[in-house]
Amino acid sequence: MKKTLTDILVCPSDKHSDLNLIxxxxxxxxxxxxxxxxxxxxxxxxxxxxxxxMVPDNQRNFIHESNFLTQWIDKIPDDIKSNSLPFNINKINRESS
Ligand SMILES: [Zn+2]
Known part of the structure; x- marks a missing residue:
């Protein structure tokens, strides 16, 4: 994904256009x-x-995403880990370690 794409992507949930890229x-x-x-x-x-x-919550794949996030857990800022939807990233980390 081109970094510049961040400028035009919007959140599927609320159409907010200022997305942070980690x-x-x-x-x-x-x-x-x-x-x-x-x-x-x-x-x-x-x-x-x-x-x-970027799909709605009911189309998210928890297993697929938790494997991915566990792999990069050290690079995810703490404030996002402890405050995230649709899944709590801190919970993913605990369950898989
Ligand atoms: Zn949003």
């Missing part, structure tokens, strides 16, 4: 792994293999 793994201007985080509704959206998974 980069885990990048290749020049491309984000291969990371998170998009909506500060308005505290939802996070994973970027897996360069693809932002």
């Amino acid at each position: 980069e885990f793994e990048t290749n020049s201007s491309d984000v291969k792994s990371g998170l998009l985080y909506c500060i308005k509704c505290i939802r996070y959206y994973p970027i897996i293999n360069g693809i932002p998974i």
